[in-house]
Amino acid sequence: xxxxxxxxxxxxxxxxxSSDSSQHTSIGVxxxxxxxxxxxxxxxxxxxxxxxxxxxxxxxTEQTDGLHPCLLEMSSTDACVYVYSPNVxxxxxxxxxxxxxxxxxxxxxxxxxxxxxxxxxLVTFFKQPFPTKGTDYCSTLKITDKSNVKVSCTIFSERxxxxxKIFRIGDIIRLHRVKAQIFNGSxxxxxxxxxxxxxxxxxxxxxxEPRTSSRTFHFxxxxxxxxxxxxxxxxxQLLANESTVxxxxxxxxMFFDLTCQxxxxxxxxxxxxxxxxxxxxxxxxPLLNVAVAPDALEGQSSPSQDRENMIxxxxxxxxHVEGASKLKPGMFLRLFNLHAVTQRAPEQSADCASSLxxxxxxxxxxxxxxxxxxxxxxxLQPLKRLLExxxxxxxxxEVNDATLVDVWYTPPEALGQFQxxxxxxxxxxVVNEDFYTVRTCGHTLQKVSLAHVKSSTAxxxxxxxxxxxxxxxxxxxxxxxxxxxxxTTLMEVPNDEIIARVFQDALRVNQPCxxxxxxxxxxxxxxxxxxxxxxxSNTHTQLLFLQGVTLExxxxxxxxxxxxxxxxxxDERMRLLDFSAPFLFRRDKRYFGCKRCSRSTxxxxxxxxxxxxxxxxxxxxxxVQLMQYALLMKFELEDETGTLEALIWEDAERFFQVTAxxxxxxxxxxxxxxxxxxxxxxxxxxxxxxxxxxxCLSAYTVEENxxxxxxxxTNTEARGNLYTPL
DNA sequence: GCTTAGGATTCG
Numbered sequence: 001x002x003x004x005x006x007x008x009x010x011x012x013x014x015x016x017x018s019s020d021s022s023q024h025t026s027i028g029v030x031x032x033x034x035x036x037x038x039x040x041x042x043x044x045x046x047x048x049x050x051x052x053x054x055x056x057x058x059x060x061t062e063q064t065d066g067l068h069p070c071l072l073e074m075s076s077t078d079a080c081v082y083v084y085s086p087n088v089x090x091x092x093x094x095x096x097x098x099x100x101x102x103x104x105x106x107x108x109x110x111x112x113x114x115x116x117x118x119x120x121x122l123v124t125f126f127k128q129p130f131p132t133k134g135t136d137y138c139s140t141l142k143i144t145d146k147s148n149v150k151v152s153c154t155i156f157s158e159r160x161x162x163x164x165k166i167f168r169i170g171d172i173i174r175l176h177r178v179k180a181q182i183f184n185g186s187x188x189x190x191x192x193x194x195x196x197x198x199x200x201x202x203x204x205x206x207x208x209e210p211r212t213s214s215r216t217f218h219f220x221x222x223x224x225x226x227x228x229x230x231x232x233x234x235x236x237q238l239l240a241n242e243s244t245v246x247x248x249x250x251x252x253x254m255f256f257d258l259t260c261q262x263x264x265x266x267x268x269x270x271x272x273x274x275x276x277x278x279x280x281x282x283x284x285x286p287l288l289n290v291a292v293a294p295d296a297l298e299g300q301s302s303p304s305q306d307r308e309n310m311i312x313x314x315x316x317x318x319x320h321v322e323g324a325s326k327l328k329p330g331m332f333l334r335l336f337n338l339h340a341v342t343q344r345a346p347e348q349s350a351d352c353a354s355s356l357x358x359x360x361x362x363x364x365x366x367x368x369x370x371x372x373x374x375x376x377x378x379x380l381q382p383l384k385r386l387l388e389x390x391x392x393x394x395x396x397x398e399v400n401d402a403t404l405v406d407v408w409y410t411p412p413e414a415l416g417q418f419q420x421x422x423x424x425x426x427x428x429x430v431v432n433e434d435f436y437t438v439r440t441c442g443h444t445l446q447k448v449s450l451a452h453v454k455s456s457t458a459x460x461x462x463x464x465x466x467x468x469x470x471x472x473x474x475x476x477x478x479x480x481x482x483x484x485x486x487x488t489t490l491m492e493v494p495n496d497e498i499i500a501r502v503f504q505d506a507l508r509v510n511q512p513c514x515x516x517x518x519x520x521x522x523x524x525x526x527x528x529x530x531x532x533x534x535x536x537s538n539t540h541t542q543l544l545f546l547q548g549v550t551l552e553x554x555x556x557x558x559x560x561x562x563x564x565x566x567x568x569x570x571d572e573r574m575r576l577l578d579f580s581a582p583f584l585f586r587r588d589k590r591y592f593g594c595k596r597c598s599r600s601t602x603x604x605x606x607x608x609x610x611x612x613x614x615x616x617x618x619x620x621x622x623x624v625q626l627m628q629y630a631l632l633m634k635f636e637l638e639d640e641t642g643t644l645e646a647l648i649w650e651d652a653e654r655f656f657q658v659t660a661x662x663x664x665x666x667x668x669x670x671x672x673x674x675x676x677x678x679x680x681x682x683x684x685x686x687x688x689x690x691x692x693x694x695x696c697l698s699a700y701t702v703e704e705n706x707x708x709x710x711x712x713x714t715n716t717e718a719r720g721n722l723y724t725p726l
Numbered sequence: 727g728c729t730t731a732g733g734a735t736t737c738g
Contacts, residue, residue, distance in 0.1 A: 125733060134730030142733075154731055183732055190731090255735075272738070317738065339736065365735045 027068040028059060103176070103218065105226065109147035111180040111187050119178065119189065120226045121145050121153075122202060122234050123171045128336070128369030129163040130319065132156070139163045143173060146233050153178065153189040155197070162197075165211040167334060167373060168244070168257070170202035172230050174223065204231045206378050244334065247312055248281035252342045252356060255366070258335045259373070259380070261387060262327055263311060263440075264299030266292040271362075273324045275314040276301040277333065280386030283309045288343060288355035290315070299329025300440050300654045300717070310390070314338065316370070318362030323370055329440050332380050335360060337368040375444060388443060391461070391715075434721045435679035437693045439463060440654070441715035447694075451641035458699040458709045466637035466644075467690045468681045473633070476674050479652075480663055482627040484594035490630070493664065494580050494592075500551040502581035506568035510548045513569035517604040518545065526553070529567070529574065531607050542613040543605075545574065551581075558585030563613050565622070567602075575602045576622065583624050584615055588665040591615045592627045599623030629660035631673070635713065637695070638687065646697060646711040655716055675722045 054072040062069045106117040121143025129137035136156040141164070144150045153175065157163055164173055176196045178189040198210045198217055208227050210219055245256040260277040268274050274290055276299070290313040301311055314335060316324045327333065339361060342354040360368060373380055445463045453462045473479055482491050510525060518529040527547040534540035543563045546554065558564040564585045567574050576583055579598065582590035605621040619626040631652035637644050648655055656676055662669035680691060696715040701707045 127733070130731095132730035135727080136730055138731055140731070140733060152732070156730060186732095188732070193728095253736090268738095315738075337735075341736090341738095359736085359738075361735060361737070363735070365733065367733075368735070 027070060027072060029054070029072040031074050103222070105174075107147050108143070108145045108151050108187075109149040111151065111189070113180055113182050113187075116177055116179050116192055117189075118174070118176045119143070119145075119151075120172065120174050120230060121151065122230050123166050123169055123173055123199075124150060125169065125367065126164075126166045126171075127364045127367050128323070128371055129155075129157075129160055130364050130369075137163060139166075141166065141173070145230065149187070151187050151189055152183075155191050155195075157191070159213075161213040164197045164199050165213075166199055167371060167377070167379075168202075170234060172200040172202050172227055172234075174198045174200075174226070200227050201378070202231055202234055203379070204235050246281040247279050247283045247287075247310070250283055250285070250340050250356065252285060252340050254340050255337050256340070258312070258314075258333075258338050258358070259383060260312070260333055260335070261383070262299065262329050262331045262333055264297050264301040264329055265324065265327060266297045267325070268315070271318050271321060273316045273321045275316055275324060275327070275333075275335075276311055277314055277335075278307075278311050278387070279383055280390055281310070283312065283356065285309075285342075286353060286355040287311065288313050288357040290357070294659060295657070300715075307390075312356075312358055314358040314360060316360045319364070320360050320362070320368070320370060327370075327372065330438075332373040332375055332377070332383070333370055334373055335370045337366045384444060391441060391443065435676075435691055435718070436720055437655075437680075437695060437716050437718050439694055439696045439716050441696045443696065443715075449641040450637060450639045450644045453697060453699060453711070454642070454644060456699060458701045460699045461714075462697045462699065464637070464639065464695050464697055465692050466639045466695060467687055467692060469636040469638040469643055469687065471633055471635045471677065471681060476670070476677065479631050479633045479673070480660060481630045481632050482592050483630040484597055484625060484627050486594060486597040486625050489594060489596060489627075490632070491627075493629075496551065499581045502578045503549065503551045503554065503566065506566070506577050507548060507550070509568060509570060511569045511572065513547070513567075513572050513574045515574050515604070518574070531605060533607050539607075539611065539613070543607070543618065547574075554585055559587060562586060563615075563618050565618065573602070576624070583622065584618050586615060589615075589661060590664065591619070593619065593624035594627050597625035629664050631656065631658075631660045631663065637693075644711060646695075646713050648713045650712060651714045651716065655713060655718055657717060672722065676718045679720065679722065680718070 054074055057071050057073045059067065059069055059071045061067070103118050105120050106115075108119060108121060111117065111119075122145060124142045124144050126141035127139060129139045132138045134156075136158045137160055139153075139155040141153050141155070142150055143153060155163060166173065174197065175189065175191075177192050177194050179192045181188050181190055196212075196214060196217060198212045198214075198219070200208055200210060208224055210217065210223075244259045245254075247258070247260075250256060250258075258277070258279065260279040262275055262277050264276040266274045274292060276297075287309045289311070335358075337360070339359045341357050341359050343357050344354045360370065362368075441461075443461055443463065445461065447463045447465055448456075450464060450466060453460075453464060456462065478492075480493055482493055483489070510527075512520075512527070513529075515529070517532055519532055519535065520527055520529045522528070525548045529545035529547065530540040531543065534543060541561075543565070544561055545565050545567045546557065547567050547569065549557065549566065554564065554566055565583060566577050566581065566585070568577060569575065576593075579593045579595040581592075583593040583598075584591040599622075603623070607621055610617050610621070615626060618624075630649065633648045633652065635646050635648060637646055653659055656673050658669040658672050663673060680693060682689065694716070695713050698712045698714045699709055700712070701709055
């Protein structure tokens with residue numbers, strides 16, 4: 001045929017003179033028509049080609065040229081060839097190859113069954129990749145374009161990172177080498193061998209940044225234009241970026257998408273994971289707080305007053321647990337199709353207002369799922385500013401204690417409670433991956449040097465990398481303090497000698513006391529009082545008042561009781577002991593009252609309405625201001641630029657992953673603090689051997705101390721396998 | 727070894 005061009009390209013990867021057909025490493029290929037023309041204009045020597053839609057035929061010239069006995073012959077107009085140049089990846093179809101625009105994108109209304117095509121589209125529906133019954137994960141999505149035709153796409157890949165990074169409806173996706181097919185009467189697209197994808201934000205003015213796991217992908221002016229055009233069209237159609245719902249707009253029973261930061265997570269069971277998240281807004285409905293043992297919780301989420309209704313508890317079920325288990329506190333997430341469920345915590349009675357909890361139900365229907373958003377995403381910036389603002393405000397409220405600095409220098413008294421623990425630490429082995437620190441704050445800050453921190457104006461929050469040059473107190477039992485949240489008094493925990501003396505003083509005036517609210521029984525010189533009202537409600541075994549005991553007797557008796565209050569008598573009236581002694585013994589724990597803020601006279605305890613007695617309601621019933629246990633240490637930090645003294649105080653429990661109250665009584669918690677210190681500052685180690693610590697530092701001024709600038713380590717957790725010997 | 731899925735909730 002005169003108007004038809006033909007070409008015969010022979011690729012010789014290796015020259016061979018042999019006529020033995022098994023030795024042939026080259027074969028002839030025959031193209032016809034426009035494909036032949038386009039191919040001849042596109043290809044260069046050395047390119048790699050991939051052919052499809054060709055048939056094998058006998059070579060008529062085998063006898064004369066001694067080459068391969070077969071030929072590859074283009075069988076129909078469906079045949080296509082892919083040309084891989086060293087630098088650019090070129091895909092070509094019959095009639096579409098051109099030298100200036102090497103990729104051609106087919107509008108969605110022009111798809112033809114069994115064609116392998118490249119397309120651009122706007123995402124109108126998507127699911128996170130889910131495991132199939134086969135070998136791959138599958139992403140299902142639906143896309144549309146200017147033609148307004150909607151096409152479903154199915155993407156298979158066993159590598160999760162190769163799946164399209166779609167974060168929201170309205171994102172723009174580019175697909176290469178996907179096959180058009182009819183399924184159930186509708187056009188669909190399916191990945192084929194060599195497929196690839198890139199996605200873009202669909203917001204009209206956001207930077208055009210391709211999201212892909214591929215390190216080599218083609219992106220030119222034409223792509224930029226395609227994205228811009230789709231964004232324009234989407235905007236005109238009101239299709240673009242359906243926004244997610246802030247916590248402040250969530251109401252019961254709704255399904256919604258949430259953009260948030262992960263604060264903490266905990267495995268509930270094999271099919272359920274708890275995520276504690278926030279987005280910087282306050283929910284109009286009370287939020288449920290799912291209580292979890294502190295050691296089961298990864299990350300930090302202490303409910304505090306000013307964060308009330310800001311921390312959402314999300315229960316993630318079944319297939320979503322796999323993805324959730326990879327999450328780390330601090331990450332930014334998008335949770336798709338969360339269900340706002342009203343429920344009561346187990347301890348809440350039926351007349352209590354129920355609170356909101358969020359469920360990510362099992363399955364993938366309606367796009368249920370979760371994904372991690374890159375921290376630098378432009379759409380996260382407003383959220384991050386909101387969170388940082390909130391963290392800063394919380395910091396100002398909490399870091400205001402002028403007494404900290406003073407108390408630091410008062411010589412601590414020995415308590416004899418911490419047992420120093422000796423760990424074998426070979427100096428050469430101390431730099432160990434078993435120990436490290438992580439910041440759990442939401443700040444996105446560049447790390448700065450200690451010199452930079454010192455030159456900054458407080459208040460400020462900084463991220464640093466430093467080593468511990470020294471720390472105080474060296475005897476760790478001395479880092480345990482008592483703190484009054486009311487008057488901010490900070491004091492040492494009285495030792496047993498002091499407490500025993502208070503008990504002895506009380507014994508000297510051990511007269512009977514007649515309180516109308518109490519019934520009394522006596523064994524020898526020991527008197528036990530219980531509340532009449534509590535006897536009636538059968539809760540009297542929970543709260544005992546003991547008179548005429550020594551500290552030793554008290555310790556034995558309280559070991560078996562939930563709440564025991566030591567009392568004495570004065571003028572036939574019951575009184576509490578001096579506040580140098582604990583006002584309450586709860587099994588192995590002792591609780592102290594603040595001398596300044598507690599009621600000085602003892603009146604009838606207010607016992608109505610309490611079902612379960614703990615240290616808080618005992619203190620309240622007695623008019624006592626409960627003192628909190630707190631850990632206080634001072635680290636001398638060092639980096640290449642200098643040293644800086646930083647307290648570890650408000651976030652000490654977070655840092656050491658213990659509660660201060662536990663360290664007052666529990667050997668395991670004391671050991672944990674000791675081991676942590678031995679990891680970050682091994683005994684006898686040189687600076688070079690100590691680990692670098694990633695720390696979040698808060699700098700603040702103490703007004704009462706001529707505006708002295710103080711530093712605290714905040715939002716930082718010590719991590720690692722502390723129980724592996726170094 | 728060359729399939730898998732092919733949108734459509736609500737349980738915990």
